[in-house]
Amino acid sequence: MMADPAARARISGSLRFRLAAGIILVLAIGGVAVAYAAFTYGRDAAQQSFDRLLVGAANQVAGALRLRDGEVVVDIPISAFELLSLAPRDRVVYGVFGDDGTLITGYDIPSPPDGDGMFFTGSFAGEAARFVRVTRQFSERSFLGSVDVIIGQTTEARRELAQQITRNTLIAVAAIGVGMAALAALAVQSALSPLHRIERDIAARSSKDLTPVDVNVPREISSLVHALNRFIARIERQLHVMRTLIADASHQLRTPIAALRAQAELAAEEPDQERTLKIVGRIHERSRNLSRLTDQLLSHALIIHRADTVDLEALDLRTVATEAVDQTDQSMPDVDRAIRLVLPEAPVMCDGDRLSLAEACKNLINNALNHGRSPISVFVQGREGHARIGVRDGGTGIPEAMWRNAGSRFAKDAGVSVKGAGLGLAIVNAVSEAHGGQMRMERPSEAAFEVSLELPLLSEDAE
């Protein structure tokens, strides 16, 4: 159960690193998306704003067109150009063209691509420029036709505004990202802090302290603490079993072994053969008792151990009873007293460990054989939510005053003779408890005594 000191926890990456990577990924993807959106938005917004200025200027020029003697007179309002100078660094190009495309005034701009669009792009003085065309119709006696006003402006201010919008958005996004990362770091820190508390609690324990971990933890981690506590409890029980086994063994085995040794020494010094044989007989009997005691000690430890480690499975108590009787018959061929099996017709199901239950049953049979009287019967019953498996004999059994302590180990005062080591009922009791049931003793009549394991009955439907 102790961890090999060389064994290390298998580290599969840092939680912080994973969280950081996740946040960075989310922020990066989000940042790229927002940057693209901001760039698009900034470009469109800048385009729209400056297009409006361009149209405003062109409309002002178109509105100031006059006719004089059948000739178009262009009186450019200065406000039109002041409007354009809101893009302070951009060049301006303009031209007013008559119906036949001849230049009336301004720059001789190459004619725009055909199309319905008001705006078009081109270049001026080696720079990219955006143009607008506004057409004004004249329907006068002296002049019938349209005049085109074309104004173009280089795009420096547009680019600058678009960049400014994009840059400001990105700064805001970056600030939010940094804030989110900081909050996430704090959240991780605080989420991991219960784990640190548990770690400190465990690290601070003495080597003998196997009490449950008692630390305030959030719901998400409580299952971990429960699992840890179950684990600690199991270690604690198993250590207890081990200690009990060692204590019992040292206490129970020392005296009979010393007695055996004394008898053996006595026999070695006894000149009289007949008396020697008698001593040997006693040695034989004592060693048989010792053997059974050892069996029971180990069996008890085994059952306690199995109760912790073996998963219970649905089984029929009738098969357990049959098995126990068969094994008793085989192990004690000299027993001539017949053991009767009293089994119901229907299966009696319960969750259990076949080996432990059979062992408990055999202990009851042995007790009956050793201490009770005929007739001995092994019975199985299933009723009122309880499944019972037990042994009945025709003797007086254990006095009622001692029933309470009968389940304890080495309850010598339970009237058990020196032949019975007193572990049998303790085993039965332990098995009952491991199965969530209890050991029952009953005296149904004057000449009958029964001991049984009463376990929760598994209903037929559950099968």
Add this chain to the structure above:
Amino acid sequence: MRCLCGVQLCLALMGGAAVCEPAPEATRSYGPAQADVRLTVRGTTDIARFEPVLEKFLARSDGVRIEYEQWGSNDLYLATDADCRSGHATADLVISSSIDQQVKLANDGCAAAYRSDETTGLPAVSNWRDEVFGMTWEPAVIVYNGNMIGDAQAPKSRFDLIDLLRPEDSAFRGRVATYDIEASGLGYLFAFADSQQATTFGRLIEAFGRSGAVATCCSAAIIDGVANGDYLVAYNVLGSYALARADENPDIVVVAPDDYTLVLARAALIPRHAAMPGLAGAFVDFLLSGPGRSALRSANLIVDTSEGVHAAMRLPENPEVSLRPIPLSVALLVGLDQHKRREFISRWRAAFPKE
């Protein structure tokens, strides 16, 4: 500014093919004859007035020779524009008082950008696109002969001038002079700027027309006329020239009008194909630097409009409001528009019929 009368023919043909070759009015070289580098500067400023500035620059830079060419403003524009089209610049720096033409050259892509600490320190009205830089501070003023006009009559604003011209028997009839805007690019620039500033301008040219004011060319001729008593008042004269004459002739009084005073900043630009753009930039930096500005101030090209510097100059009551620099911006292109110019001149010509 010298007389532009000689280039009237070219002006008339502006926009068409130039049949007369634009040429400098005068040329002078400064600095060592064997200098490694030569800087060709073209300007509308008189050589005599610009000389100290050039010499101060040369005193600070070794091995530089400057060819200074004095041009008429329209010729200078035509020459620079022709250089721009041919892709071969014959000047490294062009400094003109016709700032509208300078802006048009830059707008049409004929100027090279130049950025330095000095140029970025300029206010927005004096720096367009880092291509055209306003270098000077020259108010457009009213000049009168203090010997002939008493304080009581002295015009302090355009309103005063209109009032003086109103009476049928006014002594000022026929004795007020201003630029002929057809002949003088600067006169046109000032008149056009006037028309943007206030409705006063319409009343003023009307008064000029009624009283038979004289439209003539050239600062020197106008101020001479005031000095010798031919004219009582001159309107929209460049303050820098007027103050230079006032230093010699105490009769001349210079008035920065109260209602508003236009301020011209002569504009420098480096032609796009200039052979020595770096050196031209260094000269621009010099003109904008402390020593350069003090040289320009000594030459009266930066007119100190603070109180009490020029005894001969009468400042407006609220200089911050009244002094209005003409900003370098695309709005200046409007005045150069063929139709706009034709319309404006015809309006003006109605008041000043050609003899």
